[in-house]
Each structure stands twice: as C-alpha cells, then as structure tokens.
Amino acid sequence: xxxxKRKRIxxxxxxxxxxxxxxxxxxxxxxxxxxxxxxxxxxxxEVVLVSSGAVGSGLGILGLDKKNISLSEMQAAASIGxxxxxxxxxEFLTKRGYVAGQMLLTQEDFSDRRRFLNIKYxxxxxxxxxxxxxxxxxxxxxxNEIKCGDNDRLSGLVADLADSDMLVILTxxxxxxxxxxxxxxxxxxxxxxxxxxxxxxxxxxxxxGMITKLEAVKNATHAGIECVIAGGKNKNVFADIVKGKSxxxxxxxxxxxxxxxxxxxxxxxxxxxxxxxDEGAEKAIVEKxxxxxxxxxxxxxxxxxxxxxxxxxSKERSVIARGxxxxxxxxxxxxxxxxxxxxxxxxxxxxxxxxxHRDNLVVVxxx
Numbered sequence: 001x002x003x004x005k006r007k008r009i010x011x012x013x014x015x016x017x018x019x020x021x022x023x024x025x026x027x028x029x030x031x032x033x034x035x036x037x038x039x040x041x042x043x044x045x046e047v048v049l050v051s052s053g054a055v056g057s058g059l060g061i062l063g064l065d066k067k068n069i070s071l072s073e074m075q076a077a078a079s080i081g082x083x084x085x086x087x088x089x090x091e092f093l094t095k096r097g098y099v100a101g102q103m104l105l106t107q108e109d110f111s112d113r114r115r116f117l118n119i120k121y122x123x124x125x126x127x128x129x130x131x132x133x134x135x136x137x138x139x140x141x142x143x144n145e146i147k148c149g150d151n152d153r154l155s156g157l158v159a160d161l162a163d164s165d166m167l168v169i170l171t172x173x174x175x176x177x178x179x180x181x182x183x184x185x186x187x188x189x190x191x192x193x194x195x196x197x198x199x200x201x202x203x204x205x206x207x208x209g210m211i212t213k214l215e216a217v218k219n220a221t222h223a224g225i226e227c228v229i230a231g232g233k234n235k236n237v238f239a240d241i242v243k244g245k246s247x248x249x250x251x252x253x254x255x256x257x258x259x260x261x262x263x264x265x266x267x268x269x270x271x272x273x274x275x276x277x278d279e280g281a282e283k284a285i286v287e288k289x290x291x292x293x294x295x296x297x298x299x300x301x302x303x304x305x306x307x308x309x310x311x312x313x314s315k316e317r318s319v320i321a322r323g324x325x326x327x328x329x330x331x332x333x334x335x336x337x338x339x340x341x342x343x344x345x346x347x348x349x350x351x352x353x354x355x356x357h358r359d360n361l362v363v364v365x366x367x
Contacts, residue, residue: 001242006165008046008127009242011037012155016172017343018085024060025053025085029233031092036238037132038096045125050088050135050155057081077141083358086134093132101131102180104138110157110268118170125161154215156216157268158225167212167220168241170232176210177248186250190218219267222258227251258362266322266362269309273302273329275355276313285312285321286363291354292323294343297336304329312356323361 013033020026037047053072058081059066064073082104090100103122109115126133135158137151152169159167176197184275187194198210210229217227228241230248243246258266277285283295292312304310305328312321317347327335335346344350 002097006045006050006242008162008164009040009166009168010048010050010155010159010162010164010239010357012050012151012167013052013232014151014169014171015052015348017170018051018058018214019056022060025088027088030088030144032235033238034089034092036236037096040242041098041130041132043242048123048127048133048135048164049089050151050158051085052151053085053245054078054082054136054137055139057084059129060162069249071305075139082139085136089132097130099131101126101133103133103135105135105154106138107270110161110264110272111218113264116268118265120161129144133265148229150212152212152216153219156220157221159225160263160267164225167217167225167227167240168238169216169227169229170237171209171213171229172231172233174231175229184249185246186252188252190214190221190251216255221251221253223263223267224253224255251365262362263311265324266364269322271302271311271322272308273300273325274311274313274319275300275325275332276317277313278315282314282320285361288364289358291358292321292356292361293340293353294332294335294338294355295340297332297355300329300332300336302329306331306351312361319364321356321361321363323356325356327355 018026033049037049040047055078056115058064058077058079059069061080061084062073062077064077067313069077082102086100086102103119107117109119123133137154155167155169158164176187176194178184178197184197190205195214213229217229220227228248228250230237230241234240234247237247257260274365275292275297275364276299277292277296278298281292284290284296285292298315302310304325306326308325309322310325311319315321325332331347335343335355338346340350340353343353
C-alpha cells in the first residue's frame with residue numbers, strides 16, 4: 001500500500017546509476033528501472049522520468065576520452081547516446097505494456113511562458129495515453145547560454161511543471177551524509193549547515209554533485225513537492241520509496257503558497273542580472289508586498305532587457321526576491337534613485353511607474 005495517495009511522481013536517474021565504469025549503458029539496470037516504473041504505474045501513480053546518461057553512453061559508443069573533448073564532440077556523443085538510451089528504455093517498457101515518449105528540453109523551453117505551458121500539455125497527453133515521458137536536456141544542441149544547467153535542476157523544474165506530488169532523485173550514493181558519513185533520514189529546511197555537508201563535485205558525465213541536488217530539492221520543496229535522494233543501484237529502491245519505506249534522505253515539502261506563474265518566475269527562469277536596493281525598498285517588498293520602484297534602487301548589475309528576470313538584492317548582498325523587470329539595465333541605471341514621476345524626464349518616455357511590479361515579483365528566502 002502507498003504511504004499516502006499520490007497521483008504523479010517525477011523520477012530522476014543519474015548517469016552513474018545507468019552506466020558502467022566504461023560509460024556503457026547498463027541494460028540490466030534500465031530493465032530494472034522499467035519494471036519499477038511499470039509497477040508504480042500499475043498501482044495508479046503516474047511517473048515522469050528525467051533520465052541522464054546520454055552523453056556518457058555516447059562517449060562509450062564513440063570510444064572518446066572523457067577528458068579534453070570539444071563541444072561539438074560532446075554534442076555528437078549526446079546525439080548518439082540519446083537514441084541508444086531511448087531504444088533500450090522503449091525495449092523494456094514495451095514488455096510491460098508501456099511506451100516511452102521522448103522530450104528533449106533546454107532553458108529556452110522554460111523561459112518562454114507559452115512553450116513552458118506546451119511542455120505541460122504534452123506531458124499530460126503522454127500520460128493519458130499510457131506512455132512514460134522520458135525527459136533529458138537537449139545536449140546535442142544546447143550551449144551554456146541555453147542549458148538548464150544540469151539534470152538535477154531540470155528534474156526540479158519538471159516536477160513542478162508536471163504538478164508532481166513527489167520528486168525522487170536516484171544517484172550513486174545512498175542519500176545525504178552527515179559529518180560521520182551516516183545517511184540523514186529526514187531534512188526539514190535546507191540551511192547553510194545542510195549545504196556544508198555536500199562533498200565532491202561528482203563524476204564528469206553527471207556534471208554535478210550533491211549541491212546541485214540540494215538546489216533542485218529546495219526549489220521543489222518550496223513548490224510543495226516532497227523529495228527523496230537515494231541510491232539507485234538497489235533493485236527495488238524506487239518502488240519501495242513510493243510504498244513509503246524509509247530509504248535515503250527525505251526532504252519535507254513546504255505548504256504550497258506561491259501560485260504557479262510566480263513559481264515559474266522564481267524557479268524556472270534564469271536571472272539575467274541583479275538590482276541592489278536600500279533598506280526602505282527591502283522592507284516595502286518583503287513586509288508590505290509592494291512593487292519595486294526606482295527610488296529604492298542603488299545599483300544595477302548585468303546586461304538585461306525589459307521582460308528579463310532579475311534578482312533583487314539587499315545592501316548586505318542577500319537575494320530577497322526575483323522578478324520580471326519592466327526596464328533594461330541601461331534604463332534602470334538612468335532612473336535609479338529617482339521618483340516614478342521623474343522617469344519620463346530621465347528617459348524621454350515612461351512605460352511603467354514600477355521597475356518590477358508586485359504581480360511579477362516573488363520574495364525568496366535570504367541566501
């Protein structure tokens with residue numbers, strides 16, 4: 001029996017779980033994952049799978065050294081590895097009566113609101129037709145400018161977009177360890193002390209370590225999604241987690257208080273720059289839920305246009321909010337410290353009184 005009634009779960013599988021020491025796909029492991037996904041689906045819970053392994057698989061097939069390869073070689077490895085990976089997933093899922101539906105995404109798909117919603121509709125349609133959506137970063141075409149960053153972050157974005165009740169991240173360690181190398185069973189808030197427990201960056205193919213997983217978990221838990229990080233090599237780990245067994249490290253979900261559009265602004269979009277504000281503006285935004293006006297701005301950093309996401313930073317250099325800017329960095333540098341009535345005088349026009357309107361502004365915890 002399930003610990004509680006869940007309708008949808010996002011499962012993220014790391015590269016080290018799917019490949020052997022020679023970067024080759026472990027078919028037996030994928031067969032086991034497919035069986036677990038099918039069992040969970042059979043219990044009435046939908047599963048969205050975020051799968052790494054394409055680059056690692058492609059490197060193994062091409063016989064490329066994982067060190068000092070060019071971007072084009074990396075993209076070629078991703079292209080070859082992704083099709084190989086999907087063929088294996090489909091082979092084993094088909095045996096259980098399901099079909100794999102591939103979705104390759106970049107940051108641009110999340111940054112554009114219409115494309116973001118289209119991903120959501122496609123996921124829902126795939127699940128309706130008894131398919132298992134398999135999501136991965138589109139590494140065959142993505143560059144640093146359009147990358148989501150890593151599949152840990154991608155899994156958190158997908159979990160929120162898909163309205164998942166739980167995010168399970170399977171990796172090559174058994175969970176988050178304390179100072180004495182014991183797995184922590186449950187974490188409430190991801191504090192500085194928790195972050196300090198992260199060790200190592202992880203392997204080359206997986207691009208990130210525990211710190212990237214904690215960032216994904218933090219965003220997911222703030223969206224009201226329960227999370228678990230656990231070792232993926234155990235035979236029935238995913239199915240057992242869904243059944244409520246205490247495996248790995250569990251992260252408690254926060255009460256979902258932020259609406260979907262504001263979560264999109266807060267977590268799905270990458271900031272293009274930052275705006276530093278004074279104490280008065282900080283109090284107005286955090287305590288009074290007001291818009292950001294030019295009078296409270298003391299500095300602007302980065303190059304961004306109107307409509308881009310910016311971080312709002314206190315004088316102590318803590319990120320207090322994220323929002324969609326009504327003005328470019330160049331425009332803000334001319335009107336900062338001024339009253340809204342002076343905007344037209346400084347710019348020759350005035351589209352908005354606010355630099356960031358409260359409807360497009362999300363307060364976040366201080367970092």
